[in-house]
Amino acid sequence: MYENRDGIMIGLEVHVQLNRLKTKVFCGCTTDYHNDPPNSHVCPVCLGLPGALPVINKKAVEAAIKVGLALNCRVEEHTQFYRKNYYYPDLPKGFQITQYDFPISSGGYIIIEGEDGEHRVGITRAHMEEDPGRLVHEGTIDKSKYTLIDYNRSGMALLEIVSDPDMRSPKEARRYLDKLRNIVEYLDIFDGDLEGALRVDANISIMGGQRAEIKNISSHKGAEKALLFEIVRQKNVIRRGGIVVQETRHFDEAREITLSMRSKEEAHDYRYFPEPDLVPLKISGWAPAIKATLPELPDARRMRFVEEYGITDDHARALTSELKLAIFYEDVAEKADPRTAAVWVCDVLKGELNYRDMTIEAFKKEHMLSIIELLVSKKITEDGAVEIIRALLDKGGSPEEIVKEKSLLKVEGDIVSIAAAEAIKENPGAVADYNSGKEKALNSLVGAVMKKTKGRADARTAREILLGKLR
Amino acid sequence: MITKKDLEHIGWLARLELSDDEKEKYTPKLNSVLDYFNELDEVDTEGVEPTYHVLQLYNVFRDDEPGIGSITQEEALSNAPKKQDEFFKAPRMM
Amino acid sequence: MATINELKESMHSGSSEEIVAEYLERIEKSKLNAFITVAKESAINRAREIDSKGEKGMFSGIPIAIKDNISTKGIQTTCASKILSGYVPPYDAHVIERLKEAGAIIIGKTNMDEFAMGTSTETSFYGPTRNPWDMERVPGGSSGGSAAAVAGGEAPFSLGSDTGGSVRCPASFCGIVGLKPTYGVISRYGLISYANSLEQIGSFATCVRDVTMLFDVIAGHDSRDSTSVDRIDTHLDARTYASALVNDVKGLKIGVPEEYFDEGTDKGVENSVRDAINTLEELGAKSQIVMMPHTKYALSAYYIIAMSEASSNLARFDGMRYGLRTEDSDWHTTFSQVRAAGFGDEVKRRIMLGTYALSAGYHDRYYLKALKIRTLIKQDFELAFKDVDVLIAPTMPYPAFKIGEKIDDPISLYLSDVDTVPVNLAGVPSISVPCGFSGGLPIGMQIIGKHFDEAAILRTAFTFEENTDFHNKTPEGM
Structure with missing residues (x-):
């Protein structure tokens, strides 16, 4: 109360x-x-x-x-x-x-x-x-x-x-x-x-x-x-x-x-x-x-989003707070995983738009679908996806062009494995620290891998491979 | 009964500047008319509904379509005693 | 004086230009001061155009005079007020559109009481209009210019407006015919409002037929006026009001409201109207006395409602978009000074009384009370019309009075409207026709009908006119 x-x-x-x-x-x-x-x-x-x-x-x-x-x-x-x-x-x-x-x-x-x-x-x-x-x-x-x-x-x-x-x-x-x-x-x-x-x-x-x-x-x-x-x-x-x-x-x-x-x-x-x-x-x-022709109102739509798409109430609330945003989301969610779509539309895209004082009309839903597709098929990293969204808002173009231009395609496991082996070899200090129980030392090894792959490696993958090699 | 002070307030509400002479002149004239109107007090209107519209009309609309009544900017400004650029010009606010 | 049909006839041998020139000449020589603006050039140009094209409208080539409170595109429209001097409307009133379509030529804008507030045409910023029957007397008001112009041969017919008798009064004082239709029959679009819920545009001519022809052209629905009705008189055989002009009153039931013949009524007026009722009875009508007990209160109710509405209607005159502008100061002061300089005394009085009647603490006592009285007056009419077809009464309690006689005493001037205002409160139609003389001055009787039953009053008026000679009398020298 x-x-x-x-x-x-x-x-x-x-x-x-x-x-x-x-x-x-x-x-x-x-x-x-x-x-x-x-x-x-x-x-x-x-x-x-x-x-x-x-x-x-x-x-x-x-x-x-x-x-x-x-x-x-x-x-x-x-x-x-x-x-x-x-x-x-x-x-x-x-x-x-x-x-x-x-x-x-x-x-x-x-x-x-x-x-x-x-x-x-x-x-x-x-x-x-x-x-x-x-x-x-x-x-x-x-x-x-x-x-x-x-x-x-x-x-x-x-x-x-x-x-x-x-x-x-x-x-x-x-x-x-x-x-x-x-x-x-x-x-x-x-x-x-x-x-x-x-x-x-x-x-x-x-x-x-x-x-x-x-x-x-x-x-x-x-x-x-x-x-x-x-x-x-x-x-x-x-x-x-x-x-x-x-x-x-x-x-x-x-x-x-x-x-x-x-x-x-x-x-x-x-x-x-x-x-x-x-x-x-x-x-x-x-x-x-x-009354019979009244459209679905924000509260009703919010509840439906939770029920129909299985997204969180917070996401549903944010997505329905603007009509245009809700329509955008719904168009995307129909062709992609609704939960992934909610995260990327609500948490990422909306933040980037707000930062630039732009509205949802500045972004094409086809582009959002492409980005989600690239993510789901693990062709790009999450960082790469954010970079694409920013580039689209700032300069325009298409996700494919930006992927190519910025070489954002995710590198394959073998290359990460080689880079990990090199990182272990070149950083004996960090390896020793890690082996003596300092888990944080792993982070500098991950950083080394990312550096070698120019950021195209997935950080989580790099970490797993390093752990495998260090065991 | 309208007093000189009432008259000043009415003049303010109606945006009519009144000189002292006019206030003297209008007060008795308006009061004589009001006195006459007071004859309505004798009529019992208990339970009588007021007639705002003499015909029982209701629901008169126009469609949401641009009309033919619009006039040009030049016509709109043609009678303006004062204008500036494309605006009507009014006095200062304060 | 020529009727419309005679003018149409004369156009076969002559031209519109000749007719227009003749009227313009009479206006120029006149001392009546019936016009505020004479549209000489545009009238002649239009006449030439009609002559060369051979247009065949209802009124093609015929000049008409228009009261100066009706908006005319390109012709100054002042409401006889200083505050609107120089205002040239960018649009035509509905009735003006109709008249132009019918080929009528606007010859000028007529004098009136400032903003139609008056019974004598003395409150005009442009000076009083004189009565063609006696130059020392008023022509009635507020549409005095329109009536004097017709009675003085300066226009064959004209338009006025009737808020509380402003058409019927000057028709009566000037010895011509004036019609105030049922509220809502003629669009008010372009009529500069004095009291919206009471007023209608009306027509003047020297005979009932001309008034009816004019009415036929200007009546009818207009989507720009929410109070305009989409129906035509159910009593009409054909689609025109002219079809109601039958010389026959057999079986017509006339009601005579005794309240309209009270002690303030001039004997000559009373006798003439009673004689006229006898004449109609001789022609087969039957008359009976009817009771209209609330008539006495109509005047106060009318003035309270009219002034209240007027105080709001006239608020727009602030010198920003059109009209008079004084030296700029802060906006409050400028508004107050523009209005103080632009409005005449009577207009100011009515604005102030209306403001008072609507103000907090007085709204119920005056404004609301008046509207309740209005209901009672309306019921008086409804009750009377259960038994009779038309009511007949004097239009004015006396003939035209002298210029200056009443102008300093508002109450005595207001009292002149005692017989005309109930009609406006009830919204019923009424026509004033000449029915006699008193001391050499014309007298009018009004024939009042039910809502939308213009046919009955026109037929009664027409029959009376066909069987009497009053309408053929003209002022000396006219």
Whole structure:
């Protein structure tokens, strides 16, 4: 049982951009603006021109239901859109179309790897809304003399997923974010690699005090850092006999601190009312059909990997933590030994990718199959296999070419045997040490063999042959 | 009853800068209208549902297909009082 | 004054260019101030094009005036507000697309109350419009320019919008016909919102047939407006509303809501409307009194809802993407100054009251309460329509008042809308037709129908018109 001595309560509001849709949520503008000039994917609706009216994208509603179901939420019988009235330069209409009473889904949960094993985090609600535009500042927000606005992002479909305050540490918050992102990626509605795809606001309180809301968090790591800072700050306030006030704080990513945003802006009154230009939805009837088409989700896939491929739970967890990685593994495991594949994909390849800040898309599964084949048929050593993977990531080519180029083919037993005999002959000191009980002396003999074979001998084979000769 | 202070808050919410003269001028006028509205207090609306939409419409959608409504960047920026490069230009944030 | 069919007829011997030039000349000489923008060049060019191609659309070559809150691509659209002066929309409203397809030529954009907030066309940034029947009087509002243009012979027909009577009121004050259809029958795409849940685009002309022809062209489903309905009047024999124009009211059941004839109603108005009901009875209709007990509360409910929606609709006018911009400061200040400089007094008052009515602590008392009253008003209509086919009542409680008479007293101005706003709260259709005169000023009666039963009110209006002469009277010198 996890103690949570500081009474930490963390709730997260995660904005997921439904960027796999073809068009925005209320207009026919295309969503593939990421490489295009500013203000080139706009129309009267998403620019907020006078007289333009919104119409809901049906696929966006389906995607929202998908997410709701995947988060074990109830899809509501009646759902509708509201106007949230406030001003900001990125908001073209002076209000945001969002949901308030009657969100599309609510009352779900997800299971994360918590401080004390599996931990359940409640999902308060998941509701639809529109993204505002993007602001560009010259330098920093507080120093810039003007602000530039690009409305390409304006009107992108967002899903705001609000959790219960169930997380008890920054680590759990990060695990929650990882899990959530993992789930929405599995649903094929979201590409997390695109800029601004996932944004987080965090609410945190300690020891039953007031909560602070931290805005401007753009990464999972950032969330963890912001929360760690905030816990220390709140503890210090209490230690000095103060009271933590409810407020909005801004996360300064560069300095890894949170700053109070207390100002007149705090005097918000959003004056929610039902959007008169959109009619209510009655779509709970869609849920069974959508549920039937839900893909296998990360937890289910993890369990299946353990069962079907006989790999460890740790491997299965790591392999299913990213959809693309899981698919890669599964394609390889179908044609090679699944356990060997798990080791090489999970322990080696993934590490090399992370080291280079690359994704699994940078590696061909045919190459992984070739490498495993070379290993299983003992044509290369494990060190050789690692070297091939590194070379493929750094320079490209094919495993066969690299084997040839680097002369990585494993040398045969006879040659190792000859090299071992020579090593014994040339290192009488080491032999004497070994015979007098210093087992470590064997290592220098193995090293000598490897040197003679230019590393192409298998170290374990060399050791066995040496032992045979020394006995 | 709207006080001058209420009016200042409303002006802030609605982003309407009000001069002192305007505050003096608007306060009684708005209050006379609100007084008139207060006649609704006499109506018993217990158990009456509000009518947000006069027609019983629901489930109106569009397909996820690029529409014909998009306009060019030039058209988008054509009415901008201030622009810079390909952006709309807004005032400073702070 | 020429009807649409007469203009079409005259095109056989003459040309569209001649017709357009004639109207342009009248606009130029006019002192009505009915137009904010006259699209002279584009209108003449389009007329020439139609003449040379011999296009044969429903309205090919015929000029039309458009209220300045309807988006017209390439033609300035201001809502009669300083904040939108110089705004040239990059897109056409749905109704404009329909009119262009039918060959109509936009001759100009008409004056109105700023953002359609008014009953007199006095709140326009571009100055008041005058009533062709008496230049000292208002033409009604908010679509005063569109009505005055038609009554003054500056356009054969025109479009307006009706949020709480903004088509019917000026039709009544200017002695012409004005139709407000059922909510959802005409797409609002491109109509600059004042109060979305209440308003519809409406049509003006000198006779019921012209109004109906125009309605036929602009009505129908539009996928860009979620509240646009995909159905046509079930009472129609053919697929056009014009087919409902039959000179026959035998057996028609008319309801007369006594609440609409209260003590504030001008005697001349009351007598004219009651006479009109008698005329219809002589033609075979039957009338009965109906009770609409919540009518009294419609005005407050209407204004609360309209102002609440308006406070949000008008939030987009911040000077960033279009419209007026003042000297830059920090963004809060700039937004507040742009809006302070760009909006007129009445607009500011309504934004502030709407903001208040939606704000924390007052939302339930005002906004929610008004929506509940709306339900009761709607039920009044539903109950009445169980017994009758149409309702007949005065459009306005009095004829056109003098410019400046009510402008400083919001309540007295709001009270003018007492007979028109219940229709918008219920979303039912209503048409105002000329039915008499009081002190030399025209009087309108409104014929109100059930949801989607435009056919009944058009037929009633048409029959009345065929058997009376009020619509043929024109202002002196017009």
